[in-house]
Amino acid sequence: MTIIHTVAGLRAHLEDVRGHSIGFVPTMGALHEGHLSLLRAARAENDVVVLSIFVNPAQFDDPSDLAAYPRTIEHDVELARSVGVDVVFAPDVDEVYPDGFATSVSVRGLVAETLEGARRGAGHFDGVATVVTKLLMAVLPRVAYFGAKDAQQVAVVRRLVVDLGIPVRIAVCPTSRDDDGLARSSRNTRLSPEERDRALSIPRALAAVETAVAAGETDAAALRSRATDILGEGGTAPEYVAFVDPLTFVPAPVLERPVLMAIAARVGAIRLIDNTVLTPGGR
Ligand code: AMP
Numbered sequence: 001m002t003i004i005h006t007v008a009g010l011r012a013h014l015e016d017v018r019g020h021s022i023g024f025v026p027t028m029g030a031l032h033e034g035h036l037s038l039l040r041a042a043r044a045e046n047d048v049v050v051l052s053i054f055v056n057p058a059q060f061d062d063p064s065d066l067a068a069y070p071r072t073i074e075h076d077v078e079l080a081r082s083v084g085v086d087v088v089f090a091p092d093v094d095e096v097y098p099d100g101f102a103t104s105v106s107v108r109g110l111v112a113e114t115l116e117g118a119r120r121g122a123g124h125f126d127g128v129a130t131v132v133t134k135l136l137m138a139v140l141p142r143v144a145y146f147g148a149k150d151a152q153q154v155a156v157v158r159r160l161v162v163d164l165g166i167p168v169r170i171a172v173c174p175t176s177r178d179d180d181g182l183a184r185s186s187r188n189t190r191l192s193p194e195e196r197d198r199a200l201s202i203p204r205a206l207a208a209v210e211t212a213v214a215a216g217e218t219d220a221a222a223l224r225s226r227a228t229d230i231l232g233e234g235g236t237a238p239e240y241v242a243f244v245d246p247l248t249f250v251p252a253p254v255l256e257r258p259v260l261m262a263i264a265a266r267v268g269a270i271r272l273i274d275n276t277v278l279t280p281g282g283r
Helices: 007-015 033-045 063-069 075-084 122-139 149-163 186-191 193-199 201-214 221-233
Strands: 002-004 022-027 048-053 088-090 143-147 171-174 235-246 259-267 270-278
Touching: 002 007, 007 048, 007 088, 007 122, 022 033, 022 122, 033 048, 033 075, 033 143, 033 171, 048 075, 075 088, 088 122, 122 149, 143 149, 149 171, 149 259, 149 270, 171 186, 186 270, 193 201, 193 259, 193 270, 201 221, 201 259, 201 270, 221 235, 221 259
Parallel strands: 002 088, 022 048, 022 143, 048 088, 143 171
Antiparallel strands: 235 259, 259 270
8 A cells, every 4th residue: 555645746646557447445544334335435445545644624614623623644555455445545735735725616506505615614625625526636546435424515526527627527425324224424533422412313314214215204394393302301402404316416495306315413512514315205
């Protein structure tokens, strides 16, 4: 496994394997089982696996969140080795945003401007879109792997790849969860045991709504109030419980086709997101 810190070094290294299929997994590090599931998928489907580790300042709206973001590079490298990663690309901030950097990739419309886009500020998805574009151009993979956990990020990346004509397939891997149902997240390490317990109301709310939809409920307002009750009783503060089209993020007041249910909630100082796709009538 090779660890590379510069784009020039990465390009030179990948020059030798052009013509082989490259699978790429972009991350912010602090790797956990969720990231490893993406890396295993990339390993199974490609000749060469590239992992990037870059805590992207441009996508953080809150400086204290950026400062507190866990950085565990040595452990990450060990985990990467254990799942057969070929190249770890770990650039510095100056390598990604050199002096004079003045370009931004900005996806417009509901897909980037609602929910996470509205809560975390317009700059959040601009930061995501810009860094993902830069990373895709540096690696030029055949396939890039993203987690369903960040459903809106997936929709934004799909949009920009189509709009900019970037020749890459976007693969989406299912959300990896702990045994108790909590979606794995680098931020979970900052939850106290008691907060973690409260956070479980998030998967509980998703499961309760799935059950209600399976029983025939299709009214988003009714489903939302069921979810917010469970979140409130569990001791989390919901920021939103949304029912939207998974590609466009247009709100779906009635479930007539598969709809993304997305939750953002605060548990103490930690903000968590989770989601599920609801399929009315089991179709
Ligand atoms: P991050 O390091 O948080 O930026 O995440 C890097 C990639 O891993 C993104 O595509 C995430 O959606 C994905 N990811 C994070 N947590 C999970 C999870 N619990 N299950 C599946 N994918 C995940």
